């Protein structure tokens with residue numbers, strides 16, 4: 001009896017502390033409202049990018065057809081970010097894939113073509129009633145990271161992982177369209193990568209074999225460096241080859 005009374009009190013306390021999730025917004029405390037507003041709000045950009053000169057870069061965008069309208073808005077944002085960094089329109093290659101799960105594979109093919117300086121993967125995952133969202137979000141984020149690290153071409157994670165459509169809209173439209181930052185991030189990373197490749201990957205002082213093997217890299221092969229430079233200079237049109 002005493003035990004069940006304690007359990008009931010515990011249950012009441014639990015419901016009260018979590019009530020904000022079930023209450024109309026008008027009845028919420030300030031803290032509850034702030035939490036909901038924060039969930040709906042699109043994150044403002046928190047990084048500055050300065051002046052980036054992407055005029056000589058080629059950028060690939062792999063985008064999904066799932067959540068087509070939202071992803072198209074994000075791609076528009078990406079394109080305006082790239083335009084702000086002076087990437088010529090002809091240097092932007094766009095390829096569609098069905099869903100987010102397909103992004104890493106297509107990104108790998110494009111990165112391996114060596115016709116782009118960076119790849120942006122754009123998609124939207126919205127949580128449903130099953131575990132599908134968790135599996136795909138985890139696989140895609142790891143897959144995208146893996147493509148960048150294994151190909152030495154920066155691959156940008158342009159995938160929104162949202163709880164609902166409101167959150168997606170708040171992050172893919174207007175002033176908080178995350179695509180704009182993804183475009184600029186691609187340019188910044190492409191410039192960093194190209195700079196590093198030209199200088200042997202270690203700035204002004206070339207890394208020693210010991211430095212590189214300590215970091216888990218193979219020592220630089222002068223032939224590969226020459227090949228890389230020739231490919232950069234050839235400036236093929238961006239795309240799958």
Ligand code: DLZ
Pocket residue numbers: 064066067098099100101102123124125126127128132136
């Ligand atoms: C199957 C599926 C579901 C349920 N939800 C989404 C989503 O919100 N966003 C997205 O990009 N793709 C979704 N997909 C499709 C998968 O990403 C993938 O295309 C299929 O599982 C086939 O591999």
